[in-house]
Amino acid sequence: MRLLGFLARYFAWVQRVFPWAPAIFDAMLMLWALTVTPRRFMVQERLWNQILDLTGVSETSHRYGGREALFQGRELCHIHGNGVLDFILPKGVDVPNALNTHIHPHHVYPNSRWRTIVVGRTLDAVAVISLLNTIREQRCIQGSFADTDAICDAV
Numbered sequence: 001m002r003l004l005g006f007l008a009r010y011f012a013w014v015q016r017v018f019p020w021a022p023a024i025f026d027a028m029l030m031l032w033a034l035t036v037t038p039r040r041f042m043v044q045e046r047l048w049n050q051i052l053d054l055t056g057v058s059e060t061s062h063r064y065g066g067r068e069a070l071f072q073g074r075e076l077c078h079i080h081g082n083g084v085l086d087f088i089l090p091k092g093v094d095v096p097n098a099l100n101t102h103i104h105p106h107h108v109y110p111n112s113r114w115r116t117i118v119v120g121r122t123l124d125a126v127a128v129i130s131l132l133n134t135i136r137e138q139r140c141i142q143g144s145f146a147d148t149d150a151i152c153d154a155v
Contacts, residue, residue, distance in 0.1 A: 009108065026062075026066050029082040039121055047125045051128075054132065088113050090113065099131060
């Protein structure tokens with residue numbers, strides 16, 4: 001996590017000069033995770049596929065490297081190649097007790113509503129999916145796209 005924060009703070013200019021640099025760096029992170037920690041990598045991939053199975057969630061590439069899950073055209077969460085999952089925790093959404101020890105302040109914006117979960121073998125994937133589903137449902141109820149998006153009717 002510290003590495004991503006360091007790179008984002010001091011090497012953000014690289015992205016402006018070489019727009020493909022974050023994607024290449026993230027691919028290296030994924031390769032490292034696959035070869036050094038293959039079990040954790042498999043947990044990470046299983047969790048990501050479960051996130052994409054949520055109603056109305058689609059995938060795109062994240063501007064700072066990694067993969068981004070979109071809901072209603074807005075970012076629901078994103079995951080970096082090393083298993084760092086970032087998301088915005090809206091006010092009023094309670095964190096399941098199973099995740100209390102896994103959720104940390106964001107690695108770049110610690111004083112924001114962004115939160116980070118480092119995916120590992122001990123992570124309760126059901127609790128993560130439940131939390132992200134709650135955030136997704138809240139967007140349907142209170143989000144700026146709620147009245148125009150047909151997906152919200154399915155929730």
